[in-house]
Structure formats: structure tokens, C-alpha cells
Amino acid sequence: MTERRTRPRLNLCRHEDRLLRYRQMNRSYTDETVLVTGLRDGDEAAYEYLVREHGGRLLSVIRRILRNEDESADALQDTFIAAFKNIDRFEGAAKLTTWLHQIAVNAALMKLRKKRNIHERSVEDLLPQFLDDGHRADVGPTWTLTADQVAEQAELTGVVHEQIAALPDQYREVIVLRDIEQVSTDEAAQVLNITPGALKVRLHRARQALRKLLEPHMAGEKSA
């Protein structure tokens, strides 16, 4: 049986107290298992440690997607609320930082979808089409822009965010875990509670759909 810690009472009014307590927290919560246990126990000090330790990095990721301070603050708040609410589902398959990061990216993309009124796209419509003889029926334009060139242009980076946001949840989540977080196939499968085989199939379809969505922007017309 897990021993329940006494919840420390924090005086959030005094800055000195806050810093002192935070330094004390740091000593125990650097151990992820102790931190997760604290979060599961509803330990306020663990909550605060998590917010202070990871908030800056998560805010940076969210700002990159939303480019708006107020919306980013909202998305960060949503991220921590979702994390605290779902901490019992965190099974340690991925690191806590990775788990938090994927919640933040998904929260930001969902806010972006709402803000820009981006409609979810059906993946079926975005997969490659084939002729009866097995050859491609829909050969598109050659990609003349590279990922490096696109990443340097804020406008095109925004397009990439929007197209990822347009993917249905289950496909967006697998892209976030495997291609953004670079979590292993087995870890991602555990996080999503599916088999590694199913994860591979879903990831391949998600990448193909995203490739199709990005295609009109990669032919280089905008760089001319």
C-alpha cells in the first residue's frame, strides 16, 4: 500500500516562502517516481513543482504554434488541467516530459483548429490512389522546397501547423508522439493503448495524409 504524504501548506503570498519551499521541493521531485506519486496523491507542492519546472518549455512550444500570448496562456492552462486530470493514466511508458509535451502540442493544435476554423479532414480521401494495374493514379507535383527551407519561413511553418491540426485526433496523436516527440514505436503504442502493429499502420496513413495536405505548398510557387 502506498504511504500517503502529508500535503504541505504553501503560503503563496510571500515570495521568499515560495522560493524556499520550491527549493525544498526540488530535492525530492527531481525523482520522477516521487513526483508522479505526489501528483496522484493530489499533493499541491507536486502540482507547483510540475508547473514551475515544465511550464516554460511547454509555453515555448505552444507559443510557436499559436503565436498569441493570451491564447498560449490558455492552452498552457488546459495542458496542466488535462495532465492533472489524467495523471492516473500515465503509466510511465514514456517519460513524464514527453507525456506532458504531447498534451501541450495537442492542446495548442486544438486551439489553432478552433481559432482558424480548420475542418477535420478524412484520411481516406488523402491516401494515394492506384490504378487497377497497381500504379499510382494521382502523381502530384514535384516538391521543390525542402523541410529546411520551409522551417525558415514563418508563413509556411504556420501552414504545417494548420495541416497537422486538420488531421483527425487519432492520426494527429500518432504524428505528435512518433514524429514530433520521437517516442519509440513500442512506447507510443503503450501510450495510445494499441498494438505496435496497429500503431505502425496508423502512423503510415497519418504521414501519407499529411504529405497530401502539404503537397500544394511544397511545389515552390510561394518561394518564387
Place this chain on the structure above:
Amino acid sequence: MIKKCKKCIEFLADYLEGELPEDQAAEFEMHLNLCPPCREYLNSYRETIKLTRKCMCDHPEHEDDCKSPPQMPESLVQAIIKACKSKDE
């Protein structure tokens, strides 16, 4: 034998992960040599993965590529703690 684009595209992810058996990988590459559209598809598929990664590069595991994270305003820290507490109650 990978003769058709459909089969080639089906194996693409495993090929990029280095998970295709040696003989299938050789057949895959043979098909690519003969099929410019599949070569182009492979290139764009690979760029899609790179693009996704590059456009979201802020990650704790890849700090070399990213700027250091911003300090969170104290007011935001307090607002989040308060919001989380009120949701918990």
C-alpha cells in the same frame, strides 16, 4: 517481388525505419530505380517527417536545436495553480 507502386508505398515506412528484410529492401530499391513517381513519393514522404519535426522543434530532448525556454510569468504560474486547484475541488 515489388513490381507495383502500391506495394512499394505500402513498404515505405518499414524501409525508412530499416525494418525491411534485406531481400525486400533490395527489391524496394530496384523498384525505386525504375519508377520516378515512387522516388518522388519517397522523397516527399521523408520531407513530411522532417517538416513535422522541424516546425515543432522545441523539445527538451533536442535543446541544441532550440532556444532556451522562456521564464513563465509568476502571474501565469499562480493562475494555473489556482485553475488546477479549482478543477480539483
